[in-house]
Amino acid sequence: MSVNNLHTDEELFTLIKEGNHGAYTQIFDRFYVVLYLHALKILQDEDEAKDVVQELFENIWTKRDFLSLNGTVSSYLYACTRNLVLNQIAHKKVKGRYLDSLEVFMGQETYLTDFYVREKELKRIIEKEIASLPQKMGEIFKLSRTEYLSHKEIASKLKLSELTVKTQVKRALKILKPKLDFLIALLLLFIL
Structure with a gap:
């Protein structure tokens, strides 16, 4: 069926619902x-x-069987255009927030990776310094600081007096503190 310019918008809309491509054009x-x-x-x-307008006309053709006109064609098309524009704006906002959060996440990932590398290096240095302590002192210190045993528990486990354990932990801290203070200060300098 050919369509001429004499049809009203509403008549053309009815023809579109019937699949008339000329009315759609x-x-x-x-x-x-x-x-x-x-x-x-x-x-x-x-x-x-x-x-937006291309999407509107694509929707009209692909969803022509479900079109419902409650007013004029022009008011329907303007309302659909407005809704698509609002969707576009909302999509841009969501996309912007997503990109912002992605940028923050990427920055955090870099920061966290750097932090973990520094933490691992610091842990390695601390373990090296603990290993350089005299054998018995290092063993007592490890039980105290890595296994979180009390002085009484360490004394019982190693068959030593509590006073010996307490003295060995103090000496280990006295040896390690100056070395570790320097390393921590150096680490903080790199972080800032």
Whole structure:
């Protein structure tokens, strides 16, 4: 069925619902420019405005069986354009928030990776310094600081007096503190 310019918008819309491509072309030709200008006024981006109007007309054709017209065709098309524009704006906001959070995450990942590398290096240095302690002192210190045993538990386990354990831990700390203070200060200097 051929379509001429004598049909009203509402008649063309009814023909579109019946699958008439000529009616679809007529509606497209009548409304494309004004809907594009309407979208452009809000979006301020020519490509986005074209995309919105293209999406509108694509939806009209692909969903023609489900179209429902409660007013004029022009009011329907303007409302659909407005809704698509609002969806576009919301999508841009979500995309912007996602990109912002991704950027923050990427920055955190770099920071965390750097932190873990420094932490691992510091742990290695501390373990090396503990290993350089006299054997019995190192063993007592490890039980105290890595296994979190009390002086009484260490004394019982190693068959030593509590006073000996306490003295050995103090001496180990006295030896390690100056070395570790320097390393921690150096580490903090690199972090800042």
